[in-house]
Amino acid sequence: MSEAQGSGARGFPAFAARRGGRARGQSFWAAQWAAAVEDVWPEEGPLKKGRSFARTGRIGPITVSPGRVAAEVYGGEETYRTRLTLTVLDDDEWDLLWEKTADRPAETEALLAGELPEDLLEAVEDARVRMLPGYGDLDADCDCDALDHPCPHATALAYQLSWLLDTDPWLLLLIRGRDAEEAVEELKSALLLRALAGDDEEDDEPYDEEAGDGTVGGTVRTPDDSLQRAAYARPAAAPPALPPLPEPPAAPEEPLTGIEADPLDRLAADAALRARELLAYAHGFGAEPPEPLDVWQDTVRLAATHPDPRAAERLRTGSGRPAEDLDRAAAAWRTGGRAALDVLEHPWTPPEQQTARARTALATAWEAEELPPVDVDGNHWTLTGRGLQLRLGRDGRWYPYRRRDGLWWPAAPVRRPGRGPRRPDRPGGRHLRRPARPGPGAARITRLAPGPSSCEDGCTAAPTGLQPGPSPSKARRAQARAARPHAGRPAATVACTTASPRRTDMPNAQAIKAFLVEEFLPDVPAAQLDDHYDLLENGVIDSLGLLKVIAWLEDRYGINTDEVDLAPESFRSVAAIEEFAAAASGATAEAA
Secondary structure, three states, X not given: OOOOEOEOOXXXXXXXXXXXXXXXXXXXXXXXXXXXXXXXXXXXHHHHHHHHHHOOOOEEEEEEEXXXXXXXXXXXXEEEEEEEEOOOOOHHHHHHHHHHXXXXXXXXXXXXXXXXXXXXXXXXXXXOOOXXXXXXXXXXXXXXXXXXXXXXXXXXXXXXXXXXXXXXXXXXXXXXXXXXXXXXXXXXXXXXXXXHHHHHHHHOOOOOOOOOOOEEOOEEOOOOOHHHHHHHHOOOOOOOOOOOOOOOOOXXXXXXXXXXXXXXXXXXXXXXHHHHHHHHHHOOOOOOOOOOOOHHHHHHHHHHHXXXXXXXXXXXXXOOOOHHHHHHHHHHHHHHHHHHHHHHHOOOOOOHHHHHHHHHHHHHHOOOOOOOOEEEEOXXXXXXXXXXXXXXXXXXXXXXXXXXXOEEEEOOOOOEOOEOOOOOOOOOOOOOOOOOOOOHHHHHHHHOOOOOOEOOOOOEOOOOOOOOOOOHHHHHHHHHHHHOOOOOOOOOOOOOOOOOHXXXXXXXXXXXXXXXXXXXXXXXXXXXXXXXXXXXXOOOXXXXXHHHHHHHHHHHHXXXXXXXXXXXXHHOOHHHHHHHHHHHHHHHHHHO
């Protein structure tokens, strides 16, 4: 048992910097704490940054007290105060917890011996109290004013607390309001009260002195179970035969309500979604209750969610707007509902401070290569030369767009906490058009005849008229390389107009795993990443990460993603990305 210091604060020295290794604690209680924190804060970005920051040694001494964990964090030249807060259990909740624990002899014995048993969680569940953090229970506060909530400092402090739980799991009780000594004393009191109550019940029974010891009212205390034994000694009777099944009821020619089942199902689903929004507002998520949909928003919702394509066609005809406007609006609704539709139709100008933070976050997330030039117009961030655009919503999320037929179209679903992307079998899902596998023309870049000029990479430019030139997307990349000299090379180097030989190999799972591990899973060895692990459902790749994967595939294999339809299902796993890249390579070769 840890040394008791009352229910006041306890201090712990700062952790030294660590190189590599697991960011989560190793013990049972440490793992339970880390898992609960990651359930409350499911966004992978802040968690990933927090795991990295926890190993830097830039978090000062940690103070643990009832309802609070605090530490000073050193971020460069600035020092921030970071706090985690949890709800403290009241006296009635503690009394109920010890009553439920007293019903479990093994857990009671372990607690009295100074150990915190794993099965104590069952007593916690029986008492309906919280020992581990949950939704609406754990909160974070930091002076850094970072855009993310929680900030990396807060998540790093949560991971370091799991390290403390490796050596002293009783800190979980201290955070909830009891130190180890108080907890054991209260458990002893609960056991004593239970023993006294049992003695009182026995004393209340009448005792016959003439009958002697061991009798009450002249009868022996031992219960008479002869009737029960006789009942069980009878031979088992066979169950009665099952009656015949009734005839199936005749279905009425018309619905009794006058409403077909299909529209009734959709109305019920829509009512459930609106009830969820109202419930979220009632629990404090949102400053104002959701407003009812106007006519246009409801038209877009129906076009986006109705499974029958004829319904969308009727809505295009009756909406009074161009059909393309409704199609784009429905695509936006599928990505993020009302918020995504607002991003599509209502540009806005974020404050300068928010724009600066967004630019820093975008540059940090684009760490695989240099961030391409970005044209910022209000909340529209256009990546020059890539046909990609990010739009910053008023909810703080990035909404990806892709240029098609001269218009910007929503590109992929936006990740929400606790929800995966839309499956293709749901309304609005899109499927990849699978081009033919790469043919002989796919290797044309490696068969270019020698030309009169070459770049310092050793590849040779094609003489005029010998072979077709590179695709437009490759030409844009070649122009970008020519305009930006390589580090350490003279600016006068001849720009290479052919694709690098490393881009002519076929997509393979090993290269894709290496990229994913480097970008999104630094704590996971590439060999342990399964080919069919769900990258979207488990939050490894979000909407911004999806754009990074697409850009990497274009650079790595020289493919032109304009030749294929993009769908989130093509990036759900390593195997799906490999199949998509092979198909896109074939489409690029055919288009060339």
